[in-house]
Amino acid sequence: MSPRSGRRPGSEDTKAEILAVARRLFAQRGYRETTLRDIGAAAGVDPSLVSHYFQCKERLFSVALEVPLVPAEILDLLRGGDPSRAGERVIRLFLRLWEGPPTREPLLAMLRSAVSDDRARELLASFLGAAVVEPVGTVLEGAERELRATLVGSQLVGLAVARYLLCIEPLASADPERLVAWIAPTLQAYLAG
Amino acid sequence: MSPRSGRRPGSEDTKAEILAVARRLFAQRGYRETTLRDIGAAAGVDPSLVSHYFQCKERLFSVALEVPLVPAEILDLLRGGDPSRAGERVIRLFLRLWEGPPTREPLLAMLRSAVSDDRARELLASFLGAAVVEPVGTVLEGAERELRATLVGSQLVGLAVARYLLCIEPLASADPERLVAWIAPTLQAYLAG
DNA sequence: CGCGTAATTCATCAACTGATGAATTATAAC
DNA sequence: GTTATAATTCATCAGTTGATGAATTACGCG
Numbered sequence: 001m002s003p004r005s006g007r008r009p010g011s012e013d014t015k016a017e018i019l020a021v022a023r024r025l026f027a028q029r030g031y032r033e034t035t036l037r038d039i040g041a042a043a044g045v046d047p048s049l050v051s052h053y054f055q056c057k058e059r060l061f062s063v064a065l066e067v068p069l070v071p072a073e074i075l076d077l078l079r080g081g082d083p084s085r086a087g088e089r090v091i092r093l094f095l096r097l098w099e100g101p102p103t104r105e106p107l108l109a110m111l112r113s114a115v116s117d118d119r120a121r122e123l124l125a126s127f128l129g130a131a132v133v134e135p136v137g138t139v140l141e142g143a144e145r146e147l148r149a150t151l152v153g154s155q156l157v158g159l160a161v162a163r164y165l166l167c168i169e170p171l172a173s174a175d176p177e178r179l180v181a182w183i184a185p186t187l188q189a190y191l192a193g
Numbered sequence: 194m195s196p197r198s199g200r201r202p203g204s205e206d207t208k209a210e211i212l213a214v215a216r217r218l219f220a221q222r223g224y225r226e227t228t229l230r231d232i233g234a235a236a237g238v239d240p241s242l243v244s245h246y247f248q249c250k251e252r253l254f255s256v257a258l259e260v261p262l263v264p265a266e267i268l269d270l271l272r273g274g275d276p277s278r279a280g281e282r283v284i285r286l287f288l289r290l291w292e293g294p295p296t297r298e299p300l301l302a303m304l305r306s307a308v309s310d311d312r313a314r315e316l317l318a319s320f321l322g323a324a325v326v327e328p329v330g331t332v333l334e335g336a337e338r339e340l341r342a343t344l345v346g347s348q349l350v351g352l353a354v355a356r357y358l359l360c361i362e363p364l365a366s367a368d369p370e371r372l373v374a375w376i377a378p379t380l381q382a383y384l385a386g
Numbered sequence: 387c388g389c390g391t392a393a394t395t396c397a398t399c400a401a402c403t404g405a406t407g408a409a410t411t412a413t414a415a416c
Numbered sequence: 417g418t419t420a421t422a423a424t425t426c427a428t429c430a431g432t433t434g435a436t437g438a439a440t441t442a443c444g445c446g
Contacts, residue, residue: 030308032225036434046395051435115223115308115358125359133361150355150364151375158351162343165308166318168326171343182344186379229404239425244405
């Protein structure tokens with residue numbers, strides 16, 4: 001009787017939904033603790049369908065990691081406009097990326113997995129190197145340019161970890177404008193030397 | 194013939210060595226990716242011996258996490274001495290803890306596991322809350338005391354992640370004194386308001 | 387309608403995990 | 417010396433994981 005298996009009527013783009021669910025779970029729990037069965041269950045789908053669409057878990061993960069951030073954007077941000085406000089522009093871009101769920105989830109997944117998975121760590125490190133440290137470093141002037149660029153990165157990573165990952169109060173619920181007010185000067189100090 | 198099983202001659206304090214190995218592996222790979230078999234192998238010992246000494250993996254982990262840091266120490270650090278140098282004292286204590294392997298490893302393990310494991314995350318969050326944010330918050334003066342305390346925490350966590358966990362250059366190899374020079378003013382700004 | 391193709395589930399595999407209880411051996415106490 | 421005790425390994429379990437191949441069903445095109 002009850003036809004359990006076989007194609008389901010209607011319900012198009014299950015693949016996209018699987019990806020969305022995977023992204024959410026990877027962001028919440030990281031790579032290792034997210035199982036294909038979890039993803040399947042959360043998507044209301046057999047786990048093997050996940051394997052079917054994305055071959056293996058790693059490939060699904062790498063697809064889920066794709067982050068909509070162009071390094072060039074950061075460079076423009078630094079060069080354009082008032083140099084004495086570069087720090088403010090950077091923290092604003094950062095918050096804009098992290099406050100929006102569609103961009104936050106891949107970032108969270110990346111961060112969360114980078115600390116336990118070596119591949120993800122190298123991915124994030126090289127991403128940060130190419131997307132932040134290097135461009136920022138070349139734009140800066142004065143001594144210790146690259147060190148200062150990584151210091152900017154350290155404050156931003158720390159904010160991401162404390163606010164979005166560990167959810168430490170009251171930082172986690174603080175108004176973004178308050179964060180801009182406090183952190184912009186820090187970044188500005190690192191940027192200006 | 195070859196007596197494989199049974200007690201080994203000599204070789205005292207295997208338990209301590211197992212713990213040391215576990216600490217190292219937990220720090221390197223985090224909780225989930227460190228298997229009891231890995232620990233046993235690295236300690237040159239049967240995996241079941243690990244279970245025997247520490248009952249279960251979680252208990253071993255919690256023992257490995259014990260971190261030699263008294264919250265009161267931080268309070269004294271803030272209150273004692275020149276208030277305009279409190280930031281410098283904080284970053285110096287922080288670096289002292291992280292530069293020494295015996296204290297770095299539990300901290301790294303804690304940090305690494307906190308991002309993927311919920312129990313470890315709550316552990317770290319409550320630890321940070323009780324050991325850093327709250328004491329620091331009560332000592333501070335002016336508006337947004339607690340937010341500023343967590344901002345201090347965010348810069349420190351970011352430094353730990355970027356330097357010791359992701360190993361982003363040139364921050365990872367930078368001379369501690371350089372870090373003090375750059376970061377002390379940041380912390381001072383958060384502390385002083 | 388009939389047929390190919392894509393979507394989906396089912397059953398199942400081998401590998402690995404943490405844990406347990408029994409068995410074996412060295413050390414310490416008497 | 418005998419004996420209790422602690423140290424250590426072995427064999428083994430049940431659970432979970434990612435992956436695969438076959439089977440079942442719906443859709444689209446002719």
